Structure formats: C-alpha cells, structure tokens
Amino acid sequence: MNVKEGKLEEMSPLYAYEEGMPWNPVEKIIMERRSIRGFRSDPLPDAMIERILEAGRFAPSAGNMQPWRFIVVKSREMLAEMEKDAVKVIKFFMFFMDYTKGNFLRRIVAKIYAKIFIRFLPNELQPVPFGLMSQIAQGQTPVFHNAPTLLLLVEDRRGVSCPPMDIGICGQNIVLAAHSLGAGSCWIGLIKVLMYLPKWRKKFGIKYPYRLEVCIALGWQKPKADGMVPRETQIVEWYDKGLNDAPQMKKQGE
C-alpha cells in the first residue's frame, strides 16, 4: 500500500464514473496523502511554492471574502528560533500539567489541577495534543519536524460566518496540490503556542483582526511516506424514504 517511485498504477479518467473503477488522479492524491514528518533539508523551489499557493488563493470561502493572509518562512535561523521557542512554551505548560510523567507525588498533585485545565481547554488539551506536548517537553519529538519551509495561514477574523472553516478549506487545497506535485506536507496546529509570546505576535503582525492558529510544513518527503491507511468505518444515516420513516443506517467503508 505504498507509493514508491516509478510505480504507476492504472487510473481512471477524470469526469467519469463507473462502479468500482480504479481511483482517478484526484481521488488517488486524497487517499494517499499522509502527514509527512520527515523532510529533506533543501526546500522546494520558490516557483513551486508559489504554484502551491495558487491552490490556496483559489479556494472557496464564505461570501468570497478570502479571509486569509499567507506567510512563507524559509529562513533557517527563524525556523530554528521558532522551534526553540515553541519547545520552551510547551515545556513551561507541561511542567505544571503533565501528570503522566515523573514521580508518584507529582502524578497525583498535577492530575488534580490538570483535569480542571482540561475542562476549560478541552480542545487544546484533548488527549492527542496533550500526549504530543508531553513528548515534546521530554525532548522525544520536535514541533515543526525540521521542515525547511513553514506556510503560515493567518486568519482574518472578520470573514463571513466562520472564517476558521475557510482557512481549513484553503489549507487543504494547498496540501493536496503539494502532494500532487510530489512534495510532502503536514498541518501543524501547535504553532499556536508561539502566540503566547509577544515577540512572535509582533513579528508576524498577529493582532486584531488577525489570528494565527495553524501552519503547514512543506518540503520533499524523506522518507517517501504517502500511501493508503485504514480508517474507522462510520455509521451514516440515509433519509431516503418518507418524512416520518426512520433512516437507513449504513456502514461507510465496509
């Protein structure tokens, strides 16, 4: 289930559907895109980054407001400093909150108030980011995966309805375009921790109406890691009879 170099499978043409046909190129990219966390040290060529950004510029957005601002960070010095500072902030928070590590006393005491914090910030401190931050604080994994380029997606909070949705759509256009060109990418929400430091808010001009909550790491995959994975099946409700009939429950993916 791996896309290795030189292996070209049969693909269906675009704009056609037949039951059970092989994936078309767009579907193939969607299914085989993986978050890439190992990169070559040389960045993508600037022209290629510009081409990838075009996919973002042409994303749909509520009211066609395009509530985004793009920042490309290629400076090695800056990337190193961002990594250092993000680790610092995460270490600070985890010093108080990480009840999964350390001695017995620490685990008991920290757990009491960690659970209170989790109640107030259930999304930021959900088990997955919590575990990731714990590992980062222990020096077990980096924040930005040593990517040679970070693409910051800055949100203009004055967008129509729900601008974070527009940011997500715009970013996923960028990600899919990047993978279709043979590059690799990884969404990184943890860039948020840099916003606790006035230094980075100032540097990137993040004040009202702007907000920075996510960035995309971009570069050449090393190792090549795109490929299909299994995912949980979903129960889907199909309302396909009368107004008062119960929906059909179908298992999606089976």
Add this chain to the structure above:
Amino acid sequence: MKIKYSIFDRFRIPAYDKSSQMQTGDLIFDPEKCNGCGTCVQICPGGCLLTETTTKVDILSGKAKGGKYGVPHVVQMKKGATLCIACFDCGTACPRGAISIKHNFNPGYHFKRLTQTSDMRYPKRG
C-alpha cells in the same frame, strides 16, 4: 441514530495514561518482515515507537547510525495507555509492510468517539 453519550461521560475527563479509561492505538510488528531500519520510529508524530537501541531523536539527530536497530514496539505508559493515535503513518512509510494495527484510538468518557466504529478499513471503491 442512538448516540451513547451520557451526562456522566460528558463531565468525566479520563485519565490520559490509564488503559482502563482510554483505548489507545496499538500495533503489531512482524519480526519476520521487519529489518530494523527505524523509518517508522523516525516518522511517528509523537515519538511513541522505540527499539531496543534507538529513539526518534537519536535518528533525527544522527546519533543513531547503521540502520539496524531491531524490531520496534509501541511505548506503554506506567498505567498501560500508549501515545499511539493509530494514524498508520508508520505503516505507509515502512518499506517492508511489517506493521499492522491491533486496535484503534478511542479516548474515554468526555472525548469518546460516537459514530466511528472500531473496524478499520482501507478506502473502498464504490
């Protein structure tokens, strides 16, 4: 659809390190196929894979050399939970197809997943 999410679930935060309150991902490594190259260890988002001789940071920093690190395993915390989210990014990167998922990630109580089943399937062509 009957969604099973009680008031008790809603207000109870699970202990993140306890396997009795959280189902975390777990993998099976086929020792016949694995050549100990360490690719999966390097690629795991949280650094939750180890071998006897190396860790993710060792590989990233170049401290680990040689590419013969032994068969990896998923690290378990004291109370049994792992940090594996069953993303299977390690599985696609593995050049030998040596990894498979034992069970998926499904945190407990407040965070439990409601319409996903634990059956994991590859994309299906309808």
